[in-house]
Every structure is written in C-alpha cells, then in structure tokens.
Amino acid sequence: MRVYQSKLPTKDEDRTIILPFEHGTMIAIFDGHHSNELAEFASQHLPQMVANCFDLTDQNLDESIVEIFRTFDQSLVEPIYALFPPDEDWTGPEWEDPGNVHEVIGYGQDDPQFKQGRLAIVGTTVLIGIIDKKKESLWVVSLGDSYAVCGRMENERMVPIVISDNHNGHNDKEIKRIHDEHPGEENIVRYDRVLGYLAVTRALGNHQLKVQSQPLARRIMPYFYPSPVCTDTFEACDHNGHHTPPYMSSTPTIHRYDLLPGDVLVFASDGLADSMYYHVAREDRWDVIMSLVSGEDDERLGWKAIRPEGPTNIAELLIKNTLFGVNAEKMAEELADPGRDDVSVVVVDLATSHSSTRLLSS
Template sequence: MQLGSFVTSERRLADGIKIFQSVLPTKDEDRLVVLEFEHGTMIGVFDGHYSDELAEFASERLPRLIAEKFDPTAPDVDQVITQIFEDFDRSLILKVTELFEPGEDWTGEHWTDPGNIFEVVGYSKKDPKFAGARLAVVGTTVLLGIIDKSKKQVWVVSLGDSDAVCGRMQDGKLTPILMNDRHNCTDAKEVEKFLADHPGEQGLIKWNRVLGLLAITRALGDHQFKVQSRPLASRIMMYLYPSPAIPFDEWDKNGNTTPPYLSSSPAIRRFDLLPGDMFVFASDGLRDSMNQVPETERWDILMALVNGESRERQLGYGRVHASPEDNPAELLIRNMLFGDDSDKMAKELADSDRDDISVVVVDLGWTL
C-alpha cells in the first residue's frame, strides 16, 4: 500500500448484505476481513502494532477458528469465543518456548550470549522459526462483528480499541449506537480494573499507556507484557528483532513483576437488529481523526455524514457529496479528514505520522 492512497473495495454477499471497505494506510498495519460461513457473516478489523505481522497472521486464522465453533443457539457461545481467543494467544508464545528444551532455565549464563539464542531461534525472518517466534513479540487488536444468517442478531467481539457503531434510523436520521467496549488507558473502567490487578505497583499507567508503552489494555501477542518468566522476556524475546524496547530495569524498580499486564480475553456483546440498521466498523485511526471534535459529538457526526448530511459547523469544512459510483467507506474517511477542503486534503494525505485508518460500512440489504 502507498502512503496517501486509498485502497477501496466492495462485496455483495449472497444474503443481500453489501460490504464497503476502505483503508488509508501509513504504516500499513491494519487488516480487514469479510468471511461468509455456515451461520452468517463475519467482519473483522485487525489493528497491528510494532509491525503488521500478527495482524496479518491473526486475520487469516482467527475468524476461521471462530467460524468452525460458532453456534448462535448455544448457551455458551460467549465462553467458546473467549476460549478460542485465549488459546490462540497462548499458541503464539508456544512458537517461542517450543524452540527450546522443555523446562528450559533461561536464567543460566548460557543465555547471556546472543549467539546461543540465535542458534535456537534463527537469525532473521527468512527463517520460519524466527518468523513464527516474532508473532509473540508484536501485537494486534481485534474487532469482530458476527451477523447471523437471519440478520436478526449481531455479536460484537472486541479486544483493544477499534470501534463498532450501529446506525439506527430514528425520526428520519441515523442515530449511533456504540456496540463495543474500548480497552485502552482512557477508559476509566479498564484502568480501574488494571490498577486493582496490580496493587502497590508504580508506573502502571504513564502517558496514558500501560507501563508507558501501549495505549491498549488488551491485545493478542505482546508477550513481553504477559509471560511469567522475566528472563524469557528480557533475554530471549528481545533478540526477535526488531522488537519493542522494554525498560525491564525500570519495571523492576517500580515493582512491575506481576504479569500479565495485558489481557487476551475479549468483551462480547449481542444486539438484536431492526430493519434499516447499518454498521460502521473502524480501526481507532478513524476515531483519532476526529480529535478536534468533542467525543460526545463524534459518532453523531459520523452517522450524519453516512446519511449524507453536512456538518460544516463542527468540522470546519463542507462534505464531499456522494455520487453513485462512490464507495461509502472511502467517502466517510474523506469527509472525516478533509471534506471539500483541498488544502487540508493535501496536508492529510501527506501526513506520515497519522495512524492507519480502516473502515467497513455494512449495508444489511433490508427491503423496507
């Protein structure tokens, strides 16, 4: 993908659902998934960090694992999905530990020599062992929407801080309904739980980040924050380069010795659908692009733009009017970022510091 260039597509599914996708990449760490399966349709947004590797790997495998076990009539469907997430995450650290002897002691002098570590894990991503082990040191958030075949219900599965919003027609306008929990350091409930899990420790939240490094409190991967063995994290995993720089000495001084500091357990919500409902699934880059707008107004503005309304007063510029050939997901990104302001468009498209923005607009194909 190329900086400043939209990657846009659309699909029309057998049950009448229309899927519109658009990505505006910078780091190219987001991945989008649309999966038709026995019990319905699954939409996935995977937002990687430190690289695209785990977002790519998880997006190819996790939705299919869930599709194989998903039964909308089962009373334990939430527990089944949660177990799949947790098992998948455990499988990532096994890609590291299974390279060593069972019960390996990483505190030994032998493992202070990087050459001994490379002999086991490999020297670069060209080595399948090294490439597999790297999936444990990078990370990704996950957002899944599972629409049942009858289009009567949707399950929203969230791990991290992407966004799922239902647009419901009320009094002639699309009203936003936020459908997922947000797991990051700006969410008061997440922070309260996180602090309670590690009483007496210092530096747990710095700069609105877990241990000063990650804005999210839940993710797949990032096992330096999760493994019980500090030598495994500080000696072995740091050589699966390029890996994030972890200040282990500072963690020790602050008493940060009670991992895990990230969770791999998703939050799951189920909603009944009404005729006319539509969805927007988006990585957090879309939400962050609205920082000039109070959070209480952001989703109203988003749904107004989806519904073809102008919001020049809040955004400071006019919207681009839709034509029949426009992709609604791309048009939504354009109108959120710059609308009809050509100077702002040039600035935004050239911004290499902006987060990736990925959007899926779902038209359920209702016949009203």
C-alpha cells in the same frame, strides 16, 4: 443488506476480512501494532476458527469464543518455549551472549523459528462483528480499541450507538481492572498506556508483557528484533515494582445486540475517530461520523463533505469526508502524513429495500 469496505493505509498494519458463513456474515478488523505480521497471520486464521465454533444452540457460546482467543494467543508464544529445554530458566550467563541466543532463535526472517517467534513479540487488536442471516442480531467481539457503531434513525437524525468495548488507557473500567488484578502496584497505566508503553490494554501477541518468566521476556525475546519493548520499559518495571505479569489481556468482551431494519453499522479501526483528535471532542466524534454516513455536513468537522455522484462506496466516502472532505489543503496534508494511522472501515447498510449483499472495495 449492502456491505461496503475501504481503507487508507499508511503503515499497512490493518487487515479487514468479510466472511460469509453458515450462520450469517462476519466482519473482522485487525489493527496491528509495531508491524503487520500478526495482523496478517491472525486475519488468515482466527475468523474461520470463530466461524467454525459459532453455534447458536451453544449455551456457552461466549465462553467458546473466549477460549478460541486464549488458545490462539497462547499458540503464538509456545514455539518460543519449544526452542529450549522444558526446565530452562534463562538466567544463566550463557544467555548474556547474543550469539548464543541467536544460535537458538535464528538470525532473521529467513530463519523459520525467528519468523514464527516474531508473532509473539508484535501485536494486533481484533474486532469481530457477526450478523445473523435474518439480520436481526449482531454479536460483537472486542479485543482492543477498534469500533463497532450502530447508526439508528431517531427523530429524523441518525444517532450513533457504540456497541463495542474500548480496551485502552482512556477507559476507566479497564484501568480499574488492571489495578484490581495487580493489587499494591502503582503506575501500571502511565500516560494512558500500559506500563507507559502500549495504548491498548487487550490484544493478541505482546507476550513480553504477558509471560511469567521475566528472564525470557527481558533476555531472550528482545532478540526477535526489532523488539517493541525497550530496556527502559523493564527498568521502569523494576522501579515501580511491576513483577506480576500478565499486564496485557487476550480475553475479548462479547455482546449481542438486536438490529432494526434501516440500521447502518460502521466497523472501523481506531484511526477513523482518532483522525479528529485535534479538532473534535472525543465525545462528539461518532456524532460527526454518523452525520457524514447519513449524508449531512457537521460544522464541528471544520469542512464540507464530498457529495456522492452516482453509485458510491460509502466506506470510501466516509474515510475521505472524515479526514478532509472538500478541503484540498487538508487532503494534501493527510495523504502526505507518514505518521497518520491506518484507517480501515466497513459499512453495512441493513435497509430492507436491498435484497442482495454487495461488497465494494477500493
């Protein structure tokens, strides 16, 4: 088994962890939104927490992992509650004064309580893949919209099998779930975003869309600036009758898959496939990516792929070929685009001819 890792950062909001542990190898991708704070914090703690609980004899393994996510996410907001008396309702006139709020929560990153509170305000998605030591099984833990995809050879063609769940406003099942949890409320998902605001439907953090206390969400949390949820969002909530949080979930979905010798696994933040937004149909993007993984060109991409010369970091080459290939003009455009999303990729080659595990990182 060989493991290749690479990234092309723009906003520096992605974090990637590769963790060998007792039962195998864990790959984790954290894609932060509105800052890198929670992606950084979660990447330092959550993978080891999952590794510590990963017991193949546990009949309730999925539930154990879900509970770790739930507990971890709740721990992000508890420090904010701890700053106030237990019975505080935050509706009093004193909380209309920003000075009174900052006296409690601090004034900036130099104040520990402010810095810690920020972790509840911003967010991150999480994708975890666990490959057992025999390389026969893969567990995929999905929270958000990063991808785990298995490339499997069928009729001399590498076919993509998406093995992660996509928790965002493009997933009809997620939209139905949200509306089922909030009966009678309309327009919860607008413009493919939760409350017209957040593209993902599940993530760590983002507690302004989770806490039961609306005064806390509206009158205190925005002072952990910069607040990603603007006043207009809450005004729209009032207009549309959205008063039954949480509207964001921290519950991951978990699946186990059987692996075959020769499978190639690709774990990627959403920036890889989304980079094709304007020129490749959504349903074709992973076909194109798997063509590139197998060393083939794909006319749907619009340019030729860079060919490897000597030992090659497959993950790095995949990013380059997906974004621009040999097209120098496209390369200059992508590398100069400040609005481009971060792209993080880990490629795992399960070919049995390789007896060692090697990590290549650019």
